[in-house]
Amino acid sequence: MDEPRTPAVTKDAKPPRWRAWAPYAGLLALVALPFAAQALGQAALTTLATRMVILAIAASALNIALGLGGLVSFGHAAFYGVGAYAVGILTTHGASGAPFLGFIPGSELLGVNLLAAMLASGLVAGAIGALALRTSGVQFIMITLAFAQMLFFFFVALKAYGGDDGVSMRRRNALPGLNMRDDMTFYFVSLAILAVWLGISARLFHSRFGLLLGGIRQSERRMQAIGVSTVRTRWLAFVLSGMGTGLAGGLMAVFGRFVSPDMMHWTQSGELLIMVVLGGAGTIFGPVLGAFALIGLETLLAGWTEHWQVILGPALVLMALTFRGGLARLGRRREGP
Amino acid sequence: MSAPALRIEALNKRFGGLLVTDDVTLDVGAQEIHALIGPNGAGKSTLIGQVMGEIAPDSGRVRLGERDLSGLSQAARVRLGLARTFQVPEVLGDYSARDNVLAALLARGRTRIFANPRRDGALAVEADGFLVRAGLVGRGDVPVADLAHGERKLLELAVALATGPRVLLLDEPMAGLGPNESAQMIEVLRGLRGDVAMLLVEHDMKAVFALADRISVLVYGRIIASGSAQEIQADPLVRSAYLGAEEARC
Numbered sequence A: 001m002d003e004p005r006t007p008a009v010t011k012d013a014k015p016p017r018w019r020a021w022a023p024y025a026g027l028l029a030l031v032a033l034p035f036a037a038q039a040l041g042q043a044a045l046t047t048l049a050t051r052m053v054i055l056a057i058a059a060s061a062l063n064i065a066l067g068l069g070g071l072v073s074f075g076h077a078a079f080y081g082v083g084a085y086a087v088g089i090l091t092t093h094g095a096s097g098a099p100f101l102g103f104i105p106g107s108e109l110l111g112v113n114l115l116a117a118m119l120a121s122g123l124v125a126g127a128i129g130a131l132a133l134r135t136s137g138v139q140f141i142m143i144t145l146a147f148a149q150m151l152f153f154f155f156v157a158l159k160a161y162g163g164d165d166g167v168s169m170r171r172r173n174a175l176p177g178l179n180m181r182d183d184m185t186f187y188f189v190s191l192a193i194l195a196v197w198l199g200i201s202a203r204l205f206h207s208r209f210g211l212l213l214g215g216i217r218q219s220e221r222r223m224q225a226i227g228v229s230t231v232r233t234r235w236l237a238f239v240l241s242g243m244g245t246g247l248a249g250g251l252m253a254v255f256g257r258f259v260s261p262d263m264m265h266w267t268q269s270g271e272l273l274i275m276v277v278l279g280g281a282g283t284i285f286g287p288v289l290g291a292f293a294l295i296g297l298e299t300l301l302a303g304w305t306e307h308w309q310v311i312l313g314p315a316l317v318l319m320a321l322t323f324r325g326g327l328a329r330l331g332r333r334r335e336g337p
Numbered sequence B: 001m002s003a004p005a006l007r008i009e010a011l012n013k014r015f016g017g018l019l020v021t022d023d024v025t026l027d028v029g030a031q032e033i034h035a036l037i038g039p040n041g042a043g044k045s046t047l048i049g050q051v052m053g054e055i056a057p058d059s060g061r062v063r064l065g066e067r068d069l070s071g072l073s074q075a076a077r078v079r080l081g082l083a084r085t086f087q088v089p090e091v092l093g094d095y096s097a098r099d100n101v102l103a104a105l106l107a108r109g110r111t112r113i114f115a116n117p118r119r120d121g122a123l124a125v126e127a128d129g130f131l132v133r134a135g136l137v138g139r140g141d142v143p144v145a146d147l148a149h150g151e152r153k154l155l156e157l158a159v160a161l162a163t164g165p166r167v168l169l170l171d172e173p174m175a176g177l178g179p180n181e182s183a184q185m186i187e188v189l190r191g192l193r194g195d196v197a198m199l200l201v202e203h204d205m206k207a208v209f210a211l212a213d214r215i216s217v218l219v220y221g222r223i224i225a226s227g228s229a230q231e232i233q234a235d236p237l238v239r240s241a242y243l244g245a246e247e248a249r250c
């Protein structure tokens, strides 16, 4: 990747003070959002924000591979979709009582199903990663895209689970003690999952694994020369990244009570990439900002004109040029090229 | 003399029609600095690559002590005590100098999974120790992007030392250094003598004569001479094939 990275902060380039407060202000705004929406009689705002929060998890997960590992995956929609299908299939079987494949019991519990979503997407990411990570650069982009498209067509053909039409679920998965049918409750559950995910993600970025993975992004040759098994490290990053994206897919499936092959479409992979790059690849909060910005922009433009896609493209290019290095790097970059 | 730390035995490598390593046999004693000189394109870097396990030889073997390294990955060889530096510095450009060394320490498997190694005081002290040994005093916090070329060469050395090597493969450590920097590099390498065996690939004859216990000359992938500095300087084959060419260029 030749996108310029933020150099380590030097003494003469201290970040402005607002940067330290921004995450807390953001969290506060997110907590207040559904109450404000309710007060304004704009309940739809809460469901919109829920979608943003869920996609923020997916983008943040992609960021482990893309931002930290430098792996430009154009196939993360596959993991998003597999996570969603894991939930959809288990929920269907949980409702009907017939075990999946004759021996895996279904479930309508959120915790169980999200774990299954992560497991399933982790397995798929492990398999795809084992093959795709033998390549790099443009080839890696194409191979991840190809695998995702293969899965897309597989699920289109999977008539047992709706084929093209996907799977609808009668009710949302349950989280004992909470009324998940309530959109505000669901929003806060999603927000809590995002917060936990970001916490884990931040630890990971600053762990031994994160430091070594970042090193591999900068120079694989150097890391091999100090004894790092670079292929294994990148594979692990790819799997973790896929699992997080699968978690988001599963959550989205529960939220909308619906899964379809469209979730695996290549445009979904593209949107996740845009979120990460727009928000700031390699930063903790960047993908979250990117998810909110992209979904927000899409919603605004779609409400304004039906030709919104024509405007979205140039708007994104403009934003990319204005916020080089991503929204999350505002006020953090040193001056100069 | 004790058993050699590193032995290269009858190594051969071809790139298409080009024979880059032609039946090379050489060893490096446990306390020795063995210089390998030869014109550009002679196959010196390729030889280092084969010893490290980055490039697979067509035939022959490499031993570290008694251990045959054939088929071992680079990671395994580093664990057994091999380390290298690169002719063109391969450093982690987004990291500070200290983090570059830290990576080498972490590659050895230190610290717990979720601990933040940058906040580990003992690790930082250890990393700074390697920077100091390589002559980079007080430069730990400097982003690699801001380091001068000579400092990057020294950083390469610090990183290699941090892997805990028994044998160091140095690929032209003086390349691109100014006179003062060269003198510093020679001083640093001299300070390491005895602690770690070195295969020193180098063009700078002043450095070679200052450091080497033994010199081998590689031309077109073949060792054409091997011996002390005096023997090499007196060797007519070497004079015509290499040293002569050097003088003619000047």
Ligand SMILES: Nc1ncnc2c1ncn2[C@@H]1O[C@H](COP(=O)(O)OP(=O)(O)O)[C@@H](O)[C@H]1O
Binding pocket: B015, B018, B020, B038, B039, B040, B041, B042, B043, B044, B045, B046, B047
């Ligand atoms: N991967 C490669 N494929 C083909 N030829 C190569 C490759 N690497 C090096 N060579 C060639 O092998 C020869 C030896 O290269 P090298 O080992 O870098 O020489 P030196 O380090 O002695 O200058 C050169 O002619 C170089 O062009």
Ligand SMILES: [Mg+2]
Binding pocket: B044, B045, B046, B087, B171
């Ligand atoms: Mg060379």
